Amino acid sequence: MIRLIRKFIPALVLFILGSLLAAYLVPKEWAQMIWEIPGSPDAYPLAQKMRPYLLLAGCYLPAFGAIVYGFMGTMDRYISRCFISSFLLCTAILTLIWLLADFTDNMERFRNNFDDPLTGAGIFYGTQLPMVLNLILPYTLLMGTMWALSKLSGSSEITGMLQSGRSLIRLCIPIFFYSLLVAAFYGICTYQWAPGASMYRQVMIRGNNTKNKNQDESKQLIYKNETDNRIWCIGDAPDIMHPGDPLRNVTVEQFSTPGKLAYKLFADEAVWDSKKSLWTFRNAIFRRHTDTDDIPVFDPEPEHSITRDYPEKPFQLITPKQRIDTLGTPAILESLDSHSNSRDVRFNLRTELHTRTAKIFTCLILVAIAIPSAITFQRRTPMKGIGIAILLAALLLVIYEGTTTLGSSGYLPAWLAAWLPNIVYTGIAIHLYSTQLAHRSILECLRSKWEARKH
Incomplete structure (x- = not known):
């Protein structure tokens, strides 16, 4: 009984912390909605009414993950711990790098626009966290997965786990589960708070909402x-x-x-x-x-x-006059329903809406690419596979930029412009799994195909 209680202590702690966070954030979000949106709350569209409920769900996602962790077996918990620790460390490192670089760029603005620069900077970056996480989470999932599995593979633990009778896909189910929770949190941020943080950034940096006494x-x-x-x-x-x-x-x-x-x-x-x-x-x-x-x-x-x-x-x-990427998903839906925008603006709105949904699944696809790239079964370094995975992740940014531009210009349907990168990278992930399950590296597979074509 004591052992069972001990398993669920982290879940209880995270539930309490999530409740405290929800008690602070949800009322503020409701007040923000009333301030932003004309009319009575009873008449709000469903997309707007979902905002506080999605925020509430986001507060309890860590507790839900801890509950599932308590019911896992020993091997699944071990793999989960390796993945979660690597993912959190990668996320913390990239977030810190971004904050330090941005603070260096904006230090003079904080000094001029805030009576207390440190407090003002703290408030400013508190509002920017959803935007930062929206930028880095797909790539910290990729790096966290590769880091965790390369360590397990390098110490031959993956080989031992496979000899227990479990398949590679079964071993990676805990990684996929927690990646799914991260993708859900990413979707919650993308729904309203990451675009809103981008808009807050424009307002706060320009100094119009500060207590600058020398304002002219x-x-x-x-x-x-x-x-x-x-x-x-x-x-x-x-x-x-x-x-x-x-x-x-x-x-x-x-x-x-x-x-x-x-x-x-x-x-x-x-x-x-x-x-x-x-x-x-x-x-x-x-x-x-x-x-x-x-x-x-x-x-x-x-x-x-x-x-x-x-x-x-x-x-x-x-x-300020808001760009489309600073509009929350409810505002985009309302703009599309109003039919008051030009044809070009509607193309932009539809493409942005589909892209936000597609990028939730991009998180999972990058994890699917990272798993076979980081695992090796021979005595060799996984750095070649990891390098190719990082290159693919970098190319994904370029592909997204190109397809969304085509979609916004009307050359591609909005849904195809948003989902085409995911379709291509799903095929790449399937190919990587087929080569890895055959105990062959990516370079070996490419070399064999090249030689087959030559002959």
């Missing part, structure tokens, strides 16, 4: 609503990490026709009421402009507050 007019935010002929000028935008804070030093210019000013509204603060969909301007001054007189007419006394039902929302006012 050139750094003011300007938002143009060309449909309603209205321009917003915001002198002090709130921190994007604190939704609900008021906009300060706001000027709203309303034009009756393009180029003809109707009125100007000056306010110390502008507060958005999400329930009533109204703007309240505090300590406001209203200045009218008439068609017959160029001299502006002020209200006799400054108003304590003025209420307007402008359709603009705080999120769209303080964020």
